[in-house]
Amino acid sequence: MRELKGRRWPDRSGHFGPFGGRYVAETLMTALIDLEKAYRKAINDKRFREDLGCLLRDYAGRPTPLYFARRLTEKGKGAKIFLKREDLAFTGSHKINNTLGQVLLAERSGKRRIIAETGAGQHGVATATVCANRGISCVVYMGSEDIRRQETNVIRMRLLGAEVTKVLSGSRTLKDAMNEALRDWVTNVRTTHYLIGSTAGPHPYPMMVRDFQSVIGKECIRQYRKAERGLPAVVVACVGGGSNALGIFTSFLGHKKVKLVGVEAGGLGLATGRHGAPLCRGRVGVLHGSKSFVLQDQNGQIREAHSVSAGLDYPGVGPEHAFLKSTGRATYVTVTDQEALEGFDLITRCEGILPALESAHAVAYGFRLARKMRKSESVIINLSGRGDKDIGIVADTKGAGRVPH
């Protein structure tokens, strides 16, 4: 677990160049400073790293495989396509990596209550799961719109003993769930750990969540070198808040020849204004405690995002992605709802893998890219989660998918 140790970014004040920081109410500042101290102490503690490593292996099922997608590759007639199978991690997505780390940290800090926000419900499920496993009380904030479209995850969380709190304000999605979780945290800051599920929010969250997720890229490099020689040409991941993308990107950052591509939600198309693509179409702003690219109007009011996938339906993005975009180390593109649904079909029929709609964005773009590349090259797609939660949505869009009663 040595990879958890400090990297160059963010700087001591929690900034990634001009991005990041701690733009929060004074009441939270002491908690954030304490959390950062506790985190740095924990990752330098061999016992913590061993405990986490053990849970990641025996409870979460890591390492997840790097799978060569033969039929998909043959269909593309271009670069080899590999899938990093985070959908096989326990609870069905990469979210468990960060959740385990933060719950262990909360335990060390004596916090017996955990709150979390969730969009697609994957982070909520991961949090509810680990809280059940450790005997900690858990409250998950979720927008009513997301509760409607990700019902199975709501049922899972409740079965695990979590209290799912319906959020009715604003766009009733991830953004508003995060506002409500922050309000809870301001109120209960002394007893509660706020378990942010993405590389967003105030420092130290973007750093900490990235570090906990960076196990994905670490494994991936090792596994790729075993399967092939050298390094892949391109690594592709979807970007909502950005945790699965940074999880796989981080270990490749130093390998300058590896192209890193983040795929944002193009929604109904960038021209319609109904999308979830702050990196491609947003402006620099401050939302939920950090400075990054944000979807906003000319008066600085936050605009509602749109995506067929609840996990990408967020008007902000983690500050490190803003930084990677500004330095040119990573590039960011979009895939529309329609294209993502095609990506879903493609990998389902070709490989027998039902991907999360979030991950289907990365699949759609990765496949398109691979077709234009040489056969000697490789593309790794981070398959961040499995698609069981989305089958209702996909069936509805097909119209005829549902089984008649």
Added chain:
Amino acid sequence: MSRIEETFVSLGKSGEKGLVVYLTAGDPNPRDFLSYLHGAADGGADILEVGIPFSDPMADGPVIQGAFRRALAGGMTTGRALSLVSSFRKKHDTPVVIFGYYNPFLRYGVRGFCRDARSAGADGVLVVDLPPEEAREMAPEAGKAGLDWIPLISPTSGGDRIRNATAIGSGFLYLISVTGITGVRKSFPPRLVKWTREVKTQSRLPVAVGFGISRPAMAREATRHADAAVVGSACVKVVEHHGTSRKGPLALRRFVQSLKKAMR
């Protein structure tokens, strides 16, 4: 000396405590907001805090969230809010503090905002999500424009944070009475008295206590050791209740009078 400083000096001379009244710009609509603001000033508010509405107010409770929603639905913007302050200033000398979240100011342009706020007649600015660590983006610009920078202190802030806030602040220190979001409460936490005294000994600035003050007796209790009380949600509730009714501004004026009276 700034208008806010003058206010505290003259309050001190007469042995009085200050009353800060908060309202959201454009709530319930721009014209009626101005009537309410005049009502508060006529009722005896010593300082007025005018909120710029924001779509995602993460430190505010349901009452102020509602006010923000109403104001935004009526098309309120930072620029229009400043015009309203400017209209108010033509009739009243009561100091005005602009309250808001950082993003609308950032979008407007920090330097331009500070300049325009000052020329509209504002006297200070309070940005809830710019703690001392991030305040360098705006506090110096506010200072240059002649605006007081009002820092927040919470029950979780230790001594060094109180000193840092005092160092970058001017006008007064806004002491948050509870760990939590804005909103009316029935009583203060028992620690408040000790906590206020602690802050008073560590800061040269006048101290205003806010969050949760719902009735005159609480305003009195809050100012036993502090220099002023901030009443936000309770005043916004008056606006929410009366809306565009002609009686509204008068009702607010009476409520403000009752608060002020209890503090004497």
